[in-house]
Amino acid sequence: MNELGFFKNPTQITYGLGAANQLRNIIDQQGYKNVLIITDSGIVKTGLIDQLTRQFDNINYAIFDGTKPNPTVENCEAALELLTEINAEAVVAMGGGSSIDVAKAVCLLSTNEGSIVGYEGIDTCSNDLLPLIAIPTTAGTASEVTTFTVITDEERQYKFTVGGIRLAPKWALVDPMVTKSLPSHITAATGLDALVHALESYTSKMATPISKALAREAIRKISGNLRQAVYNGDNITARDNMLMGSLLAGLAFNNTRLGNCHALSHPVSAIYGVPHGVANSILIPHVMEFNALAVPELFSDIAEDMGENLAGMTLMERAHAAVNAVKKLSKDINIPSDFSHYNVDESQLDRMAKDALLSGNIAVNPRKTTYDDVINLYKKSIGGVKVGTI
Known part of the structure; x- marks a missing residue:
């Protein structure tokens, strides 16, 4: 029941x-x-x-x-x-x-x-x-x-x-x-943010049948329309589906909270000024890889909703297909793969990790998360050579 x-x-x-x-x-x-x-x-x-x-x-x-x-x-x-x-x-x-x-x-x-x-x-x-x-x-x-x-x-x-x-x-x-007037780079970052809302709501420990239904429909609408909205902003069908997807994700996470991605993104934005949507977009593949081991069946659902061909795959292969689908979408819409453009470095890792652990989102993340886990997730997202802030 x-x-x-x-x-x-x-x-x-x-x-x-x-x-x-x-x-x-x-x-x-x-x-x-x-x-x-x-x-x-x-x-x-x-x-x-x-x-x-x-x-x-x-x-x-x-x-x-x-x-x-x-x-x-x-x-x-x-x-x-x-x-x-x-x-x-x-x-x-x-x-x-x-x-x-x-x-x-x-x-x-x-x-x-x-x-x-x-x-x-x-x-x-x-x-x-x-x-x-x-x-x-x-x-x-x-x-x-x-x-x-x-x-x-x-x-x-x-x-x-x-x-x-x-x-x-x-x-x-x-x-x-x-x-319709939203620039393509903001369409990309905010659209990925909306997808993260749906992903984290669907896998939250507080998820319910209603929130899961809303989150899955949001995943389908956003992943199926974000590219079109970015590269053809006048496509009102894509804009419509994106806005409805964002709304459905909001109704879902308003009841479930989110997860590690949002907990970790806030310190990065507060200290380094990284736009919220960009911070979430960079962090989410690493958080998904971390969480997939705990709830692979949920990530298999996500891969299906994002249109991945899952024929012949094991459960864990299907779960990792969800991670790859998000990576492909991010790459297609030119979201940075790491924080190297924002001067994020290891000097603030301890502070960022402690701030992230204060978030209530950590408690509802599907995999138990320690201080060392947060440090490792940040290290994976930092990237290589640091350049001027953009």
């Missing part, structure tokens, strides 16, 4: 072409008169914010576009100051996971005192948050439906997580059309 456990999805999702145009309906239904838009400068340059604000006739709004790729405590404080100036009743986040993460933090701080640093952990705030409407522009983080926000404390060079049911956006407007 299947033991379900639990499944949560507190966000109301509107999905489809033109979903972003439903924003004004929500604003009018709720009676909001003052709204803060949180985004980044890259999204502003695409013209997407101009399109969005055409829905804001007779609405007082301000735009915070200072979000960094790895959002910081300072980002949150600056956006909160602007929210306070206009007395915003709701927040609209348009962008990738970084903008939505800042928006979550701002919505928390608007109704709870102190710095976001003080809310690290799960269910650490007492008051309900300001309402958040999330419009993702990447098929990557699925932050539009998750109950977590990840913020970088630059003073400590440390990424920390704030979580809890209150962190989930109240509404998500998930529109494939707004992802």
Whole structure:
């Protein structure tokens, strides 16, 4: 008998072409008169914010576009100051996971005192948050439906997580059309990040029948469409499948957490500034090789979902075929194979390993993981000659 456990999805999702145009309906239904838009400068340059604000006739709004790729405590404080100036009743986040993460933090701080640093952990705030409407522009983080926000404390060079049911956006407007302007290299990195979400959710110790079904469909959609989305960004079918795959993966890992890959990626991003999606993409083959010995049957499923020819293979051969499939996909879309371009070296290994082991994702990884295991995984991902940061 299947033991379900639990499944949560507190966000109301509107999905489809033109979903972003439903924003004004929500604003009018709720009676909001003052709204803060949180985004980044890259999204502003695409013209997407101009399109969005055409829905804001007779609405007082301000735009915070200072979000960094790895959002910081300072980002949150600056956006909160602007929210306070206009007395915003709701927040609209348009962008990738970084903008939505800042928006979550701002919505928390608007109704709870102190710095976001003080809310690290799960269910650490007492008051309900300001309402958040999330419009993702990447098929990557699925932050539009998750109950977590990840913020970088630059003073400590440390990424920390704030979580809890209150962190989930109240509404998500998930529109494939707004992802068409995404550059190919960001499409690649965020798409691999979404695949990692699905892979780690499917193999998580907390996986349930519902989460597994969502994760497997996400694996099929992402692995079958990411190449097309990268090399033909106007292919709306590929963009649609990628965004749906990202959303399904988010709904899955929101209930299962993730695994070693995400635990190890956060210190690399916090210390060396490696983009989150790139960090996950570099680490995931090594983490998969490590985990395949513990749950080869799950990795066999992944190989099948990624379209590998498994005829005549043993169980372990099928499991390793999943690793090779991910490596091939990464290579095809020009994801770096190691961290050599980011000056990551062995000088920070001890610090990174200790930070990684603080993550709750380690506990749900399918294979028990020690300090030495983390060190070895980092060493495999570092690469050879170090060059200037890109």
